[in-house]
Amino acid sequence: xxxxxxxxxxxxxxxxxxxxxxxxxxxxxxxxxxxxxxxxxxxxxxxxxxxxxxxxxxxxxxxxxxxxxxxxxxxxxxxxxxxxxxxxxxxxxxxxxxxxxxxxxxxxxxxxxxxxxxxxxxxxxxxxxxxxxxxxxxxxxxxxxxxxxxxxxxxxxxxxxxxxxxxxxxxxxxxxxxxxxxxxxxxxxxxxx
Amino acid sequence: xxxxxxxxxxxxxxxxxxxxxxxxxxxxxxxxxxxxxxxxxxxxxxxxxxxxxxxxxxxxxxxxxxxxxxxxxxxxxxxxxxxxxxxxxxxxxxxxxxxxxxxxxxxxxxxxxxxxxxxxxxxxxxxxxxxxxxxxxxxxxxxxxxxxxxxxxxxxxxxxxxxxxxxxxxxxxxxxxxx
Numbered sequence: 001x002x003x004x005x006x007x008x009x010x011x012x013x014x015x016x017x018x019x020x021x022x023x024x025x026x027x028x029x030x031x032x033x034x035x036x037x038x039x040x041x042x043x044x045x046x047x048x049x050x051x052x053x054x055x056x057x058x059x060x061x062x063x064x065x066x067x068x069x070x071x072x073x074x075x076x077x078x079x080x081x082x083x084x085x086x087x088x089x090x091x092x093x094x095x096x097x098x099x100x101x102x103x104x105x106x107x108x109x110x111x112x113x114x115x116x117x118x119x120x121x122x123x124x125x126x127x128x129x130x131x132x133x134x135x136x137x138x139x140x141x142x143x144x145x146x147x148x149x150x151x152x153x154x155x156x157x158x159x160x161x162x163x164x165x166x167x168x169x170x171x172x173x174x175x176x177x178x179x180x181x182x183x184x185x186x187x188x189x190x191x192x193x
Numbered sequence: 194x195x196x197x198x199x200x201x202x203x204x205x206x207x208x209x210x211x212x213x214x215x216x217x218x219x220x221x222x223x224x225x226x227x228x229x230x231x232x233x234x235x236x237x238x239x240x241x242x243x244x245x246x247x248x249x250x251x252x253x254x255x256x257x258x259x260x261x262x263x264x265x266x267x268x269x270x271x272x273x274x275x276x277x278x279x280x281x282x283x284x285x286x287x288x289x290x291x292x293x294x295x296x297x298x299x300x301x302x303x304x305x306x307x308x309x310x311x312x313x314x315x316x317x318x319x320x321x322x323x324x325x326x327x328x329x330x331x332x333x334x335x336x337x338x339x340x341x342x343x344x345x346x347x348x349x350x351x352x353x354x355x356x357x358x359x360x361x362x363x364x365x366x367x368x369x370x371x372x
Contacts, residue, residue: 007200014204019211023219026212048295054216060293061223064230065254066243066263066346069287069298075256103283103302104350106258115250116257126257130352167256169283169350170300 027059038184040084041076041166063114073102073169079161081187089117089162091192092145095154097185099140102171104129107142109154109162117162120155127154140185146193220292227252227293227344231265238273240264240367243346260360261348264369266313269341272322273313274333277367281360283350284309290340297336309367313338313345327372345369 026032032055034046046052048060048067060067068075080086081093089109099105108126109117117125127142132152134140144154144164156162164187173182223229230251235241240262244250255261266273275286285300286309301309312333314322319337322330347367349360 003196007196010197011200011204011207014201015207015211018205018208019215022208022212023215026216048289048293050294050296052294057292057294058216058219061220061226063253064223064225064227066227066252066287066289066293066344067254067295069285069295071298071300071303072285072287072348075254106256108257114254124257128258128352165256167258169285170302 023058026055027062030059031055033059036076036182038076038182040078040080040082040187041184042078043074043076045070045074065114068167071170073167073171074173076166076168076184078164078166078187081189083189085189087162087164087187088192089156089158089160090146091156092143092147092149092190093164093187094141094143094190095164095185095187096141097139098183099129099138100168100171100173100182100184102129102168102173104169106165106167106169107154108165108167109144109156110165111158112161112163114163118157120157123153123155125155125157127152142185143190145190227263227289228265228291228342231263231344235265237265237267238369238371240347240364240369242364255348258351259348260351260357260364261346262364262367263344263346265342265344266369266371267342268313268315268318268338271371272318273345273369274329274372275309275311275313275345275347275367275369277309277347277363279308279359279363279366281349281363282352282356284363285348286311287346287348288313288336288338289344289346290338291342291344293344296338296340296343299334309347310334311336311345312372313343315339329372 036043106128142152143149146156243252243261244255287298288296310333
């Protein structure tokens with residue numbers, strides 16, 4: 001009796017636990033989705049479109065998001081810096097370089113559940129293109145740090161992991177023809193507290 | 194022992210089957226998806242805020258520089274007229290099906306007539322409407338969406354705090370009405 005029940009039980013347990021875990025793992029890692037990677041930035045242009053894969057469809061349902069349409073814009077996410085280390089809320093980062101073509105852009109920091117970081121005083125942990133200092137050649141340098149810094153300061157607070165979101169609005173990048181030659185600023189770590 | 198190894202092998206194959214089933218069923222049975230969250234907040238044909246200050250957001254991942262509203266509709270009950278009048282720095286509209294798949298989007302540059310004025314129709318309703326376009330739809334952009342139920346969103350950019358009230362007022366008067 002036992003010799004029959006045990007193998008059946010083992011097979012069922014592996015199937016159910018393994019199946020559920022593997023779906024969760026795949027969705028957490030963004031597996032099986034059309035990904036556009038530029039430096040440390042990632043975007044999922046097909047997310048929420050009719051072309052989306054089964055993984056992208058499941059991700060939309062699970063996260064409870066309504067992804068931006070192509071005519072609206074495209075959001076790039078960075079969860080690591082240019083050498084691959086995870087972004088931390090108590091570190092200082094320099095986000096600098098040429099900005100892509102868009103009517104305007106926003107840059108903000110969120111926690112892993114996609115909730116924006118709290119503001120410091122009246123300064124939100126968010127910047128947008130018309131309210132930042134641009135250099136003569138159009139490039140922009142932003143310092144994301146828990147400490148006030150000169151120039152464009154993105155105030156960070158708290159501790160733990162964070163994700164930087166770079167939202168491009170009304171941009172030709174979102175339409176697939178331009179997607180291969182996208183320039184985005186580099187994210188480099190300057191130090192930690 | 195051989196029997197146990199054999200069982201484990203079957204388990205791994207079974208895990209693959211379960212993986213595929215869960216993946217395909219997840220969008221249909223998610224209780225946390227955008228539709229479920231919006232249903233808890235507002236009835237059909239009512240624009241409701243996607244993120245609120247202080248309160249936890251209804252829809253996650255909305256840009257903090259944006260004020261955005263969403264409305265659930267059902268095309269099987271007739272066409273839907275989406276309107277918003279006024280001047281804001283940027284607005285964009287997206288139409289989603291019930292599962293949150295984006296079907297159509299446009300922004301303020303695309304609608305050269307000025308104010309946001311969309312009519313969502315199914316292909317069958319479009320054929321009917323072409324015969325005799327009602328006066329109120331003369332300036333409207335027709336969007337064919339072959340879906341039953343769906344969600345339409347209007348997002349508007351808030352460059353700084355001085356725009357907050359103007360943008361909120363703009364979205365407050367946005368209408369999404371069945372015809």
